[in-house]
Amino acid sequence: MSDTLRDKYEVVIGLEVHVQLTTQTKIFCGCSTEYGSSPNSHTCPVCLGLPGALPVLNRQVVENAIKAGLATNCNIAPRSIFARKNYFYPDLPKGYQISQFELPICEHGYLDIETEGRGKQRIGITRIHMEEDAGKLLHSDEAGVGSLVDLNRACTPLLEVVSEPDMRSSDEAIAYLKQLHQIVRYLDICNGNLEEGSFRCDANVSVRPYGQKEFGTRAELKNINSFRFIKEGIEYEVERQIELIEDGDKVVQETRLFDSDSGTTRSMRGKEEAHDYRYFPDPDLVPLVIKDDWITQVRGTMPELPQEKMQRFISDFELPGSVAEVLTAERNFAEYFEACTRLHKDARTCANWVMGDIQRMLNESGIDIEQIPVTPQMLCGILERIADNTISGKIGKQVFDLMWESSKSADAIIEERGLKQVTDTGAIEAMVDEVIAANPAQAQEFREGKDKLQGFFVGQVMKASRGKANPAMVNELLCKKLRS
Amino acid sequence: MADKITREEVEHVARLARLEFSPAEVDALTGQMDTILAHVEQLNELDTEGVEPTSHAVTLENAFRPDAVTHSIGVDKALKNAPLHADGCFGVPKVIE
Numbered sequence: 111m112s113d114t115l116r117d118k119y120e121v122v123i124g125l126e127v128h129v130q131l132t133t134q135t136k137i138f139c140g141c142s143t144e145y146g147s148s149p150n151s152h153t154c155p156v157c158l159g160l161p162g163a164l165p166v167l168n169r170q171v172v173e174n175a176i177k178a179g180l181a182t183n184c185n186i187a188p189r190s191i192f193a194r195k196n197y198f199y200p201d202l203p204k205g206y207q208i209s210q211f212e213l214p215i216c217e218h219g220y221l222d223i224e225t226e227g228r229g230k231q232r233i234g235i236t237r238i239h240m241e242e243d244a245g246k247l248l249h250s251d252e253a254g255v256g257s258l259v260d261l262n263r264a265c266t267p268l269l270e271v272v273s274e275p276d277m278r279s280s281d282e283a284i285a286y287l288k289q290l291h292q293i294v295r296y297l298d299i300c301n302g303n304l305e306e307g308s309f310r311c312d313a314n315v316s317v318r319p320y321g322q323k324e325f326g327t328r329a330e331l332k333n334i335n336s337f338r339f340i341k342e343g344i345e346y347e348v349e350r351q352i353e354l355i356e357d358g359d360k361v362v363q364e365t366r367l368f369d370s371d372s373g374t375t376r377s378m379r380g381k382e383e384a385h386d387y388r389y390f391p392d393p394d395l396v397p398l399v400i401k402d403d404w405i406t407q408v409r410g411t412m413p414e415l416p417q418e419k420m421q422r423f424i425s426d427f428e429l430p431g432s433v434a435e436v437l438t439a440e441r442n443f444a445e446y447f448e449a450c451t452r453l454h455k456d457a458r459t460c461a462n463w464v465m466g467d468i469q470r471m472l473n474e475s476g477i478d479i480e481q482i483p484v485t486p487q488m489l490c491g492i493l494e495r496i497a498d499n500t501i502s503g504k505i506g507k508q509v510f511d512l513m514w515e516s517s518k519s520a521d522a523i524i525e526e527r528g529l530k531q532v533t534d535t536g537a538i539e540a541m542v543d544e545v546i547a548a549n550p551a552q553a554q555e556f557r558e559g560k561d562k563l564q565g566f567f568v569g570q571v572m573k574a575s576r577g578k579a580n581p582a583m584v585n586e587l588l589c590k591k592l593r594s
Numbered sequence: 595m596a597d598k599i600t601r602e603e604v605e606h607v608a609r610l611a612r613l614e615f616s617p618a619e620v621d622a623l624t625g626q627m628d629t630i631l632a633h634v635e636q637l638n639e640l641d642t643e644g645v646e647p648t649s650h651a652v653t654l655e656n657a658f659r660p661d662a663v664t665h666s667i668g669v670d671k672a673l674k675n676a677p678l679h680a681d682g683c684f685g686v687p688k689v690i691e
Contacts (some may be wrong), residue, residue, distance in 0.1 A: 134662050140664030149682040158672055170661035171641055191649050196613055200686040247689055255685030296641045399655045426631035466669045 111349050115356065120526055121348050122325055123225050123283045124275035127290060127298045128268050130240030130243065130308040131174050137242050138165030138208065138395075145306065149260035153174040157265035159203030164394055167192075171267040171399065172215070174299040175240050176408045178269055181293045181415055182235050186405050190215045192240075192395040195387045201245040209270075215398065220420050222294075222417075223285040227278070232309035233286050234274030241268050269299075275314065275325065280344040284337055287311060292416045296441045311340055313346045318363070326351065327361040331375055334368045343368040347375055349526035352406040419444055427457035442479045449486035452492045463489060467510050475514075483517050484510070491520030505529050505577050532579045535587070538571070541579065542587045545570045555594050566587065598631035599624060 125576055136143055155163035179186050193211035244524070245264035247257055248462070271290060277283045291309055294300040301308050316328035334340045344366075351361050359361035366375040414422070416438050423444075424436035438444045450460040472479060492513070496506045501524060512523045523524035525529055532538060545567060546553050556563040564585075571584045597680055604624045615623065658685030666672075671683050 135661050135663050140659065140662065141666045142663045150672045151682075152683070153669075153672045154664075154666050154667050166657060166659045168661050169658035172658070196610075200684075200689055248683060251687070255680045257686050258680060258683035259686055260683050261672070386606075393650060396654045396657050397650060397651065405691065420630040497657070 111352065114504050115350055116349070118319055119320075119348075119352050119355075120320050121278055121280075122275050122318065122328075122406055123277040123280070123344060124272045124314040124328075125271075125286065126312040127273075127316070128243075128273040128310040128312075129178070129271060129294050130310075131267040131269065131299055131330065132301055133168055133170045133174070135168055136265040137171050137211070137240065138265055138475055141265070144247075146344045147262055149176075149258075150262060151264045153264070156161070156201075157261060159205075159264075165208065165392075167395060168397070171240055172400070173295070173408050173411075174267075174289060175215045175238060175269055176400065176405060177299060177412055179219065179238055179560065180409055180412065180524055181214070181297055182221055182236060182238070182271070182290070183299060184216035184219030184235060187213060188400060189213065190398045191402075192392045192398075193389045194392045195241075195389055197387060199244065200257065201247050201261075201264070203245070203261060203264060207242060207244065208387075208392055208395070209241035210239035210326075211289065212391075214363070215400075221289050223282060223284050223287060225279070225281045225287060226397065227281055233276045233282070233283060236272045236274055237267055238271045238428065239527045241270060243268050249568045264500045275316075277318065280341045280348075284341055285315060287337060287340065289416075295415055296416055297569065298413075298441075302423055304337070307335065310325065310335070310403055313340060315348075315351070317348055317355070326355075327363050329361065329363070329375070330365045331368055332365055332378075336370075339368060339370050340456055342370075342373050343375055346373060350375070365479075371553040392444070413441065416441070416444075416590055427451065427461070429457065429461055433461055433465065437461060442480070444475060444487060446479055446482070450490055450493075453486055453490035454495070454497075459493055459497075460490075463493065463510075467507065471514055484513050486518060495520050495524060499531060499533065499580060500524065501529055501531050502577065502579075504572075505531065508577070529578060532575055533583065535583065538575070538579050538583050541571050541574045542567075542584065542591055545574060546591060553592060567592070596636070598628045 119492070131137075133143060136152075136157055136545065139154050141152040144152065156165055171222075176186055178184075181412060190210060190213045192208055194206040194338055195209045195211070196206045197206055203243055204526070214237045216238035217236070219238070220232050222230060222232050222237065224230050243263050243266045245261040247259055249257055273286065277286060291302055294303045294309070303309065311334055313331040313334070314328045314330060317325035318324070318326040318540070329351070331343045333345060334343050354361055362377075365378045367378055367463050368375050384400055418433045420431075420438045421435060423429050424431055427434075437447050443464070447464045450464060451457045468482070468484070471484075472482065473498060489510075492501075492506050492509050495501050495509075496503055502556050509520055509529065511526070513520065516523070518526075549567075549570065550565050552566060556567070566579065567588050568584055571579055571588070572581065575584075597670050601620055601624050604620055604627060605615075608620070608623075615690070673684065683690045
């Protein structure tokens with residue numbers, strides 16, 4: 111599609127995110143939420159939807175919802191109620207999903223995002239409500255009984271976070287989603303795994319000619335399980351809708367499935383009548399009343415949030431914004447860095463090591479920072495020895511790799527391997543003399559003004575010392591000898 | 595003569611409930627539902643000015659349970675009433691997406 115055609119239209123996006131909460135038990139019964147157990151092993155009369163079974167609300171779900179609401183600048187409703195959303199599907203044993211409709215627990219929040227296109231933007235959050243998940247349908251027909259239903263997931267707690275239609279590009283949608291994702295991970299209320307469906311996104315997408323006040327007809331995209339696919343799905347949908355309008359056709363309001371193999375979306379037919387959910391208050395669940403002291407207490411248990419942490423890293427440690435952003439992407443990573451800064455006073459050096467060697471080894475070994483074999487204490491053991499000139503920075507990297515393998519302290523490794531830096535002037539001088547004597551031609555060129563050769567000589571001396579010579583002293587002695 | 599609810603609305607509600615009726619049954623139900631709605635509509639005669647909408651008949655609030663695992667009933671009991679089951683799952687007619 112040509113840019114000029116595309117530029118005639120404004121894109122409007124609103125997002126609905128389902129956040130699966132990491133509580134021990136389901137939202138309305140005491141069955142475990144453990145992932146990957148054998149089918150239907152975590153079920154009881156409540157989550158099986160047996161007649162007469164009564165749901166009782168998990169208090170932790172409410173606290174997690176309050177946390178999510180506070181972190182996204184929402185009002186926490188002093189009174190909220192649960193509602194039944196009525197529809198039939200084999201993964202929904204009761205014939206209704208318990209959700210919230212009128213009076214959700216959180217309303218009127220926002221997140222501030224920043225993208226290259228429009229800079230800083232405030233994205234409104236209409237509401238956050240609590241609801242139960244459905245079971246899982248397996249379409250294997252090996253057993254010859256049709257489809258199979260596993261209700262382990264039925265009744266696991268979800269938060270649905272509904273945004274205002276405030277985003278104007280797929281970049282803004284991704285920025286919003288990543289920030290929300292980061293927040294629920296920081297709050298430790300969701301494991302954030304998109305592939306396993308712990309953080310699911312539906313996107314409402316429409317286009318309108320610039321200047322038009324009314325929104326265009328929207329399509330709802332479902333079934334997208336990565337940030338990249340969300341971007342692809344939105345991009346495809348925008349072009350599809352513009353082409354329809356340009357051809358004189360109309361966009362139909364419908365649900366469309368994203369197909370990651372083709373990068374396209376396709377219509378889910380025959381669902382138009384299914385949107386009549388006939389919500390009504392669930393008489394089995396009493397109203398939820400939240401007083402200010404409860405909110406205050408929950409607020410007290412919340413960690414510093416990513417945006418605040420980033421700002422503090424910038425001001426306290428004098429780090430560039432881009433560095434602070436990388437360091438605060440994940441809470442555990444940020445806390446690792448902070449633990450280092452308490453042990454070693456040069457925060458920039460800490461940042462370089464955490465973002466460099468620590469990140470590299472985590473990537474290479476495929477482990478999370480929680481399982482890291484090198485603790486902040488151990489890492490700072492290396493940094494201290496570099497700072498006090500016991501070892502050079504280069505040897506420090508070597509010590510780090512050995513530390514990762516052995517989990518031994520920096521001092522133990524330096525001692526064991528004899529890596530202590532040579533700072534004895536006599537010893538270095540001898541090596542310098544040897545190197546100059548072995549390379550008379552280069553020594554001559556250097557004396558005639560080929561300054562570039564300084565690096566060559568430093569390299570040779572460092573090699574002769576197996577990296578242990580103090581580089582500053584080597585430089586100094588080389589200058590003295592070669593210039594004399 | 596029905597004036598609270600139309601035949602189409604009755605058919606729509608029946609479809610949502612996955613119920614199938616003959617035209618004669620739809621006629622009969624339309625008449626009956628119309629009478630029911632007329633009966634309930636008498637409530638509108640009450641003056642509810644200043645009365646907050648009621649969602650629950652009891653005055654209880656905040657019934658919670660702690661986030662602690664209790665015993666599930668086990669897959670055998672869970673599937674005991676199922677007309678069809680296989681591999682520890684409930685069997686249902688094939689669902690095509």
